[in-house]
Structure formats: structure tokens, C-alpha cells
Amino acid sequence: MTTTTYYIPTETTPTTTTTYEEPISDGYQFFLMGQYGGNGFWNAGENNNPAVTVTEDNREYTVAVKNSGVTSENDLVLILQSNVNIYDYGTENETGGYQNGIENGRLDIEVTSIKVDGQEIAYQRSENPLNVDNNGTSLRLNLHNKWGYPAVTDISPNLTINDGIEVTFKTHGLFLEPPFASSLTGDINNDGSVNVEDATVILIDAAASAVSGISQLTEEQVAHCDFDGDGVCNAIDASYVLQYAAFQGAGGALSVPDWYAEIK
Numbered sequence: 001m002t003t004t005t006y007y008i009p010t011e012t013t014p015t016t017t018t019t020y021e022e023p024i025s026d027g028y029q030f031f032l033m034g035q036y037g038g039n040g041f042w043n044a045g046e047n048n049n050p051a052v053t054v055t056e057d058n059r060e061y062t063v064a065v066k067n068s069g070v071t072s073e074n075d076l077v078l079i080l081q082s083n084v085n086i087y088d089y090g091t092e093n094e095t096g097g098y099q100n101g102i103e104n105g106r107l108d109i110e111v112t113s114i115k116v117d118g119q120e121i122a123y124q125r126s127e128n129p130l131n132v133d134n135n136g137t138s139l140r141l142n143l144h145n146k147w148g149y150p151a152v153t154d155i156s157p158n159l160t161i162n163d164g165i166e167v168t169f170k171t172h173g174l175f176l177e178p179p180f181a182s183s184l185t186g187d188i189n190n191d192g193s194v195n196v197e198d199a200t201v202i203l204i205d206a207a208a209s210a211v212s213g214i215s216q217l218t219e220e221q222v223a224h225c226d227f228d229g230d231g232v233c234n235a236i237d238a239s240y241v242l243q244y245a246a247f248q249g250a251g252g253a254l255s256v257p258d259w260y261a262e263i264k
């Protein structure tokens with residue numbers, strides 16, 4: 001039997017800082033890893049467990065492991081393993097420390113179906129099924145892993161598996177939204193027009209956050225506001241809102257990104 005030590009990653013300082021304006025990867029490999037009934041499939045493609053390439057969030061993918069005539073005999077280990085590096089998704093936390101993509105809640109894997117021999121089985125997600133491979137970086141979702149920390153028993157280990165197991169899942173947080181320019185509208189209060197009210201929202205927030213250090217604007221609002229692409233929404237962006245409103249008021253017909261591309 002293969003024995004493996006797993007651990008929850010703690011504070012680790014990355015050697016590089018990732019910014020999220022550019023995609024981190026075009027695709028990632030996911031596969032079923034584990035063992036049952038003497039069948040081990042610890043590496044992708046090792047034992048009829050081919051990897052799938054995930055290229056989009058919120059889309060269903062299915063991975064499978066095939067076998068014949070095996071009972072799990074209570075030794076089931078089943079892990080949805082990937083080559084996603086959780087530290088590529090890390091963020092600074094409020095106290096200046098660093099959190100990886102699991103700790104900051106950015107990354108998730110949502111299981112939508114688990115089938116044994118083509119029949120749906122029960123799956124009850126426990127509190128902390130996300131973990132890392134023993135390389136310390138690769139994202140995985142434990143489905144049944146008594147060696148996990150914490151141990152995970154989100155499916156029954158008592159399975160008669162004649163043909164194989166299929167797991168269908170969706171990822172969240174792996175792929176990035178398009179850069180700001182494509183969502184830039186200037187319409188910060190989302191009422192369909194760009195005018196002084198939007199500039200006011202920005203200026204009030206800028207004044208408040210100058211005191212508190214914390215902006216109350218949502219990520220989406222910042223994306224709609226951030227003309228100069230510096231990641232914050234402030235008086236400079238408000239001035240562009242007003243300039244655009246004046247341009248539109250004078251009969252200008254360019255969209256906000258097109259107008260900004262012209263004047264900058």
C-alpha cells in the first residue's frame with residue numbers, strides 16, 4: 001500500500017507575486033487519483049484514469065477511472081487531483097501576510113455528480129475537502145481520503161465497483177475575468193448612464209477610504225470605473241467619468257473604452 005503524508009499549507013512566502021490582469025494558465029490537468037480493491041491509480045493515465053484538460057470555470061468536466069470486477073473492501077481512496085499551483089492564486093491578507101488560493105477562498109472545485117458503474121452515488125461535501133498534493137502546491141479535492149488532514153469521507157467507502165467511477169465537476173476561480181477594458185463602462189451606480197452621479201459615487205468613496213483605508217466599492221464597480229487600470233477607483237477616474245459625460249453631452253458617440261483609448 002502506498003502511504004502518503006498530506007498537510008495543509010501554512011504561511012509560505014511566494015518567490016513571485018502574481019497579478020491578475022493576465023491569465024495564469026490556458027488549461028489545467030485534472031484526474032482521479034487513489035486506490036480500491038488493490039487497484040492503484042496514483043498518477044494520471046497509470047491505470048485507466050486519463051486526465052482531462054480544464055480550460056474554463058463554471059463548465060462541467062468528467063474524469064473517470066475504469067476497472068473490472070473489483071470490490072472496494074473499505075480501502076477506497078479517491079481524490080480529484082490537479083496540477084493547479086495554489087500559490088499562483090495567493091493574495092496578501094489584511095495583516096500583510098500571505099494566503100494561498102485555498103486559504104483566501106479564491107479556488108474551488110464543485111462536484112456535480114459521482115457515478116459508480118453508471119449509477120449516481122451519494123456525495124456530501126464536508127467542510128474542508130480542498131487540500132494540496134504532497135508536493136505542497138497542487139490543488140486537490142478529497143472525496144474519500146482517510147489519510148487527508150482532515151480525513152475526508154464525503155462518499156461511502158463500501159462500494160462494489162465493477163466497471164469504474166466517474167466524477168463530474170466544475171472549477172471556480174481558476175480562470176480570470178477579461179481585463180478591465182472590456183468591462184469599463186463608467187457606469188459605477190449601474191443605472192444605465194454615465195454622468196455626475198457616477199463621479200459622485202467615486203469621490204464619496206475616495207474621501208471615505210482616505211480616512212478608513214478601505215474602499216466600499218465592489219470589484220465589479222472598480223472594473224467599471226478603473227479608466228487608468230491602476231486597480232483602484234479614485235478621483236482621477238472620476239475626472240474621466242465627468243469628461244466622458246461632457247463628451248457624450250456634446251453628442252459624442254464613442255463607447256467609454258473607445259473614447260478613453262482616443263484621449264489617453
Ligand SMILES: [Ca+2]
Nearest residue numbers: 187189191193
Ligand atoms: Ca450611472
Ligand SMILES: [Ca+2]
Nearest residue numbers: 226228230232
Ligand atoms: Ca484608477
